[in-house]
Amino acid sequence: MFQRIVTFFEKRSFGVCTYLADKLNMSISKIRLFFIYSSFLAVGFPIVFYILAALVLDVRHYIKKIRLSIWDI
Structure with a gap:
């Protein structure tokens, strides 16, 4: 149940922490805790x-x- 809630929020979040973690080569959880x-x-x-x-x-x-979409024409 808890994992479904976490997955729901991760899929519908803005992705700021994920983007920063990818750019800085850090763990997503560390960025969120920060x-x-x-x-x-x-x-x-x-x-x-x-x-x-x-x-x-x-x-x-x-x-x-x-x-x-412009280049798909």
Whole structure:
């Protein structure tokens, strides 16, 4: 049951931690823990960074999707 909940949130999350972990060659869990601990220490600033990074990644994904559809013509 718990594993199904974790899988649900991992599939529908923004992918910011996964993207950062791939770029920095680190574990995803370490990146997630960093965001959790730093949000307690910095009074929510990492949450703002996470949301902005999610928007940037979403826009990049949308632009790549448009580029691929133009070349498919």
